[in-house]
Amino acid sequence: MRVCVIGTGYVGLVTGACLAHIGHDVICIDNNEEKVKLMKSGQSPIFEPGLSEIMQSAIQAGKIQFSSDLAAGVAHGEILFIAVGTPPLPTGESDTRYVEAVARGIGANLNGGYKVIVNKSTVPIGSGDWVRMIVLDGIAERQKILVPAGGVSSDEILPDAVAQFDVVSNPEFLREGSAVYDTFNPDRIVLGGNSQKAIALMQELYAPIVERKYAADQSLPPVSVLATDLSSAEMIKYAANAFLATKISFINEVANICDRVGADVTQVAKGIGLDSRIGNKFLNAGIGWGGSCFPKDVAALIHTADDYGYEAQLMKAAVSVNERQRLIALEKLQQALKILKGKTVGLLGLTFKPDTDDMRDAPALNLIEQLNRLGAKVKAYDPIVSQTGMRHGLSGVLVETDAERLADGCDALVLVTEWEQFSNLDYAKMAKLMLHPVLIDGRNFLDPETMVRAGFQYVGVGR
Numbered sequence: 536m537r538v539c540v541i542g543t544g545y546v547g548l549v550t551g552a553c554l555a556h557i558g559h560d561v562i563c564i565d566n567n568e569e570k571v572k573l574m575k576s577g578q579s580p581i582f583e584p585g586l587s588e589i590m591q592s593a594i595q596a597g598k599i600q601f602s603s604d605l606a607a608g609v610a611h612g613e614i615l616f617i618a619v620g621t622p623p624l625p626t627g628e629s630d631t632r633y634v635e636a637v638a639r640g641i642g643a644n645l646n647g648g649y650k651v652i653v654n655k656s657t658v659p660i661g662s663g664d665w666v667r668m669i670v671l672d673g674i675a676e677r678q679k680i681l682v683p684a685g686g687v688s689s690d691e692i693l694p695d696a697v698a699q700f701d702v703v704s705n706p707e708f709l710r711e712g713s714a715v716y717d718t719f720n721p722d723r724i725v726l727g728g729n730s731q732k733a734i735a736l737m738q739e740l741y742a743p744i745v746e747r748k749y750a751a752d753q754s755l756p757p758v759s760v761l762a763t764d765l766s767s768a769e770m771i772k773y774a775a776n777a778f779l780a781t782k783i784s785f786i787n788e789v790a791n792i793c794d795r796v797g798a799d800v801t802q803v804a805k806g807i808g809l810d811s812r813i814g815n816k817f818l819n820a821g822i823g824w825g826g827s828c829f830p831k832d833v834a835a836l837i838h839t840a841d842d843y844g845y846e847a848q849l850m851k852a853a854v855s856v857n858e859r860q861r862l863i864a865l866e867k868l869q870q871a872l873k874i875l876k877g878k879t880v881g882l883l884g885l886t887f888k889p890d891t892d893d894m895r896d897a898p899a900l901n902l903i904e905q906l907n908r909l910g911a912k913v914k915a916y917d918p919i920v921s922q923t924g925m926r927h928g929l930s931g932v933l934v935e936t937d938a939e940r941l942a943d944g945c946d947a948l949v950l951v952t953e954w955e956q957f958s959n960l961d962y963a964k965m966a967k968l969m970l971h972p973v974l975i976d977g978r979n980f981l982d983p984e985t986m987v988r989a990g991f992q993y994v995g996v997g998r
């Protein structure tokens with residue numbers, strides 16, 4: 536099928552490349568010319584395991600093109616994905632201006648022939664109908680330009696263009712760091728809309744994924760496809776993220792109590808996770824949740840509830856537990872070192888999770904800011920940031936090129952991101968290079984006994 540994906544970030548580029556990989560004819564549109572140039576040369580502007588490989592093979596197979604020309608994208612695609620960012624406004628509300636610009640642009644370029652316009656971006660509940668309205672505005676604006684005063688009627692220029700598109704909500708559940716894997720191995724596909732024709736086309740688009748033709752385990756039953764109304768699909772996305780964020784805040788709260796009573800949260804998580812009603816995933820206690828999605832999506836849902844005069848108390852509590860949890864490493868550093876002024880703290884990891892280069896709302900950013908405020912010098916080593924250079928939003932930290940250089944002269948280390956590489960460092964050597972061999976394991980990632988044997992004073996979260 537002919538697909539156009541507008542916005543080539545973590546979601547759009549992965550979606551476009553994966554759809555091309557399974558045989559669709561894809562054009563990816565982005566208004567960032569530099570990104571387009573890079574992608575045309577077969578390079579991914581983001582770090583995501585496996586993405587460059589499928590991009591390059593799709594380019595070679597002639598299945599994917601990149602452009603900044605929205606009109607060309609709209610002309611090409613029978614299915615048009617909107618996958619631009621919806622960042623948070625200071626109020627917590629979602630900033631939908633990029634979605635609006637794209638919807639208007641689609642309207643202005645609709646050229647006849649039936650199109651499915653897909654909201655892939657995470658958008659506030661009610662956005663499906665809103666996008667439809669903006670597309671219609673875009674059509675009307677173009678008609679005004681095309682129709683000279685007193686000239687032919689708009690109907691003669693764009694006959695039944697209005698009837699020729701439907702809007703579908705198809706929320707995305709991929710995780711950064713495993714986005715390609717998640718796209719080929721989804722837990723479910725949600726399709727919200729009231730047009731049978733549009734839903735049927737979306738089912739055809741996803742059929743190879745539903746049938747698990749590209750899955751790691753092809754013997755599994757087909758992927759569940761849930762068809763809902765527009766608002767429910769939009770709500771499913773927010774509710775899923777809010778639930779997962781709350782689950783993490785819950786285990787972090789349990790960890791803080793474990794710290795006080797002398798229990799081990801990793802054993803507690805195992806013990807409760809064996810109950811199939813609870814499940815063992817998303818029970819890793821640590822320095823809190825971050826990234827480009829949980830914080831903004833929980834805030835947006837709280838804001839939506841507020842709009843309706845409802846206070847989302849549980850979600851607000853999940854956020855406030857998380858805000859406190861972001862400072863847990865600082866508290867533990869103060870307990871171990873007492874005064875932080877004049878001390879040097881080394882951060883192992885900077886990104887909000889492993890296997891990504893994304894620094895959006897990363898817990899490391901809070902930690903750096905607080906350590907600087909208290910007069911500590913901050914150094915860091917992160918496998919991706921150290922390799923590719925500074926990231927947006929990163930200041931007040933000296934980025935080292937390897938873990939041993941990081942440890943040299945430090946009063947304490949904090950493991951912020953559980954990069955797999957960090958399980959195999961020469962910790963005994965690192966401890967010797969430090970002024971005080973203190974290790975705060977913000978992700979409960981390392982084995983406490985091994986670290987003590989390596990010469991560290993080991994401090995975990997709730998263990």
Ligand SMILES: NC(=O)c1ccc[n+]([C@@H]2O[C@H](COP(=O)([O-])OP(=O)(O)OC[C@H]3O[C@@H](n4cnc5c(N)ncnc54)[C@H](O)[C@@H]3O)[C@@H](O)[C@H]2O)c1
Pocket residue numbers: 541542543544545546547564565566567570618619620621633636637655656657658707708709710711827828
């Ligand atoms: N990042 C994730 O893991 C993830 C997962 C699920 C859902 N989402 C949602 O998907 C959406 C996209 O997120 P992302 O992380 O991929 O964003 P991103 O910021 O990485 O990428 C957005 C892209 O859109 C482009 N863009 C902006 N305005 C444009 C325009 N008018 N025309 C063409 N391109 C334009 C930008 O240049 C950028 O490349 C958001 O709503 C987000 O909440 C993200």
Ligand SMILES: O=c1ccn([C@@H]2O[C@H](COP(=O)(O)OP(=O)(O)O[C@H]3O[C@H](CO)[C@@H](O)[C@H](O)[C@H]3O)[C@@H](O)[C@H]2O)c(=O)[nH]1
Pocket residue numbers: 657707708709710711712776779783816817818819820821822823824825826827828829832887888
């Ligand atoms: O047990 C856990 C699991 C995660 N985290 C933290 O939670 C945050 C989010 O992690 P994760 O969910 O793995 O990454 P994202 O890429 O942000 O993915 C989430 O956000 C996406 C964007 O909406 C959704 O599509 C995904 O389904 C959802 O998992 C990170 O800071 C993690 O360190 C924990 O602290 N403990």
